[in-house]
Amino acid sequence: MASLKALKVRINSVKSTQKITKAMKMVAAAKLRRAQEAAEAGRPYAQRLEAVVASLASKVAIGPGSSPLLAGTGKDQVHLFVVATSDKGLAGAFNTNIARLARRRADELIAQGKTVKFYTIGRKGQAVLNRQFRSSMVHGIEPGDLGKLRFADARGYADDLIARFEAGEFDVAHLFYATFKSVLTQEPTEQQIIPVKIPAVPAGEAAVSAVTEYEPSEEEILDDLLGRNVAVQLFRAMRENAASEQGSKMTAMDNATRNAGDLIKRLNIQYNRQRQAAITTELVEIISGAEAL
Amino acid sequence: MALHFELVTPERLVRSEEVHMVVVPGTEGDFGVLEGHAPLMSTIRDGNLEIYKTAGGNAAETIRIEGGFAEVNERGLTVLAERAE
Numbered sequence: 001m002a003s004l005k006a007l008k009v010r011i012n013s014v015k016s017t018q019k020i021t022k023a024m025k026m027v028a029a030a031k032l033r034r035a036q037e038a039a040e041a042g043r044p045y046a047q048r049l050e051a052v053v054a055s056l057a058s059k060v061a062i063g064p065g066s067s068p069l070l071a072g073t074g075k076d077q078v079h080l081f082v083v084a085t086s087d088k089g090l091a092g093a094f095n096t097n098i099a100r101l102a103r104r105r106a107d108e109l110i111a112q113g114k115t116v117k118f119y120t121i122g123r124k125g126q127a128v129l130n131r132q133f134r135s136s137m138v139h140g141i142e143p144g145d146l147g148k149l150r151f152a153d154a155r156g157y158a159d160d161l162i163a164r165f166e167a168g169e170f171d172v173a174h175l176f177y178a179t180f181k182s183v184l185t186q187e188p189t190e191q192q193i194i195p196v197k198i199p200a201v202p203a204g205e206a207a208v209s210a211v212t213e214y215e216p217s218e219e220e221i222l223d224d225l226l227g228r229n230v231a232v233q234l235f236r237a238m239r240e241n242a243a244s245e246q247g248s249k250m251t252a253m254d255n256a257t258r259n260a261g262d263l264i265k266r267l268n269i270q271y272n273r274q275r276q277a278a279i280t281t282e283l284v285e286i287i288s289g290a291e292a293l
Numbered sequence: 294m295a296l297h298f299e300l301v302t303p304e305r306l307v308r309s310e311e312v313h314m315v316v317v318p319g320t321e322g323d324f325g326v327l328e329g330h331a332p333l334m335s336t337i338r339d340g341n342l343e344i345y346k347t348a349g350g351n352a353a354e355t356i357r358i359e360g361g362f363a364e365v366n367e368r369g370l371t372v373l374a375e376r377a378e
Contacts, residue, residue: 041305048301048373052334052364151303151375212366215321215335221362224336228361228375235303 004278007271011264018260024090025253032183032246035147039180039239046236053229056222057198069162069226072195073171078115080138080170081106082161082193084177084237085125086245087142092252094178094186094245095124101188102176103132117170121157121238138169146242154235161234162227165194177237178244184251186244193233196226296328297369298344300356300377307356307377308344315370316343316353317363326363326370333365342372 002010057070083102085095102125106116117138120126126140141157143149161173173194178186191197214221295311316325318340324333339360343353361374 038304042303044299044306045301045303045373048364048371052362154303155375212332212334215319215333221334221336225362232303 004271004274007267007274011267011271014260014263014267018257018264021253021256021260025250025257028246028250028253031147032243032250035239035243035246036180038147039236039243042236042239046232049225049229049232053196053222053225054198056218056225057196060218060222067223067226068165069194069230070196070198070222073168075171076114078117078170078172079109080117080119080161080164080173080194082119082121082173082175082234083125083129084175084234084241085120085122086146086241087123087144088245089124090252091245091249092255094248095122096128097186097188098176098178099125099128101190102129105174105176105190106133119161122241138164143238146238146245149235149238149242151231151235154238155231158227158231158234161194162230170194175233175237177241178248180240180243180247183247186248189240191233191237193230196229296326296330299369299371300342300358301371301373302375302377312344312346313348314345315372316345317370317372318342318358319363326365330365330370332367334362336362337372337374342377 060070081102083098085098089095102118106118109116115136116133117136118129118133119138120129120140121143123140123142126137130137139160143153164170165173172192175191175193177189177191179189181187296314298308298310298312298315299306300308314325314327316323317335318338319335320338321335323340324335326333337358337360340358341355342358343355345353357376357378358372358374359376361372363370363372365371
């Protein structure tokens, strides 16, 4: 049985933990709002670009001359998994969920006899994947605070990826991140970024752009946009990740605060019981002492 | 007669307004876009975007843009740039 003093110390320690988790929850809530706004602000660009790439790609014939970013290398032997997580923990299952999806897909592809390589953005995902796939890690990036990421950073990562693709390091690249659905749900998502998956063109759009003039030619614009598209997709994924991370962190810290509250309640009851027991013992001693006189 | 003009970067929607004319630095030369311009798509070079709010006014607002493309369709002009300031 713990002494009264030990219990008191324990209660105080849980109380200060609760204060910390509560503060972290507040911080996450504030950051979440900003990250969510940022994720939404980036959407018009990504949507426009996607629509334009789709309408252009539907017009340009895919042949030997077209960009490998669009047509692929003609093989699908070597897959590169770009796993975007965060550098910091304490965000519930956020990092684990993304890494788990990547691991499951990697196991599937390896079972089919393909080669899988990993390119991690974020220390946490790298740590998890290192355990199983140490020999297939290609490169690891530590982006720091996801909320402060600029487009130029994403551009840098994309340029590196494209250079590796052109050097023949891999045939297909998949991007893993968590889509922000709401504060409570963040969905681990897989997206193929190289070669580009062409989204279907809405029927009405194609007819309108048929009369469009192009400067320079359609092919040249498409080539230019495909490179840009990789960067934009990466940037969007990281923006989504930033919002997801904060959402996940907020939920995790809320749970931790509540748990600490429950624990404090239980410890307080135990503390009061023991105090009562000590008082009773003391009284019994005094009374029996008095009776003995 | 006003032209609907949007300037978008990956980070945010920079402008969305009605203007008289915009001069875009295209890869193959600058071009001005007025209301009712024929559908056009062009890549852009790093340079200054000039915005004319009214027909008579010559006080053009300039925004420096880098990398991207411009699209003119029946809804107006959309410029997608990597950086704008």
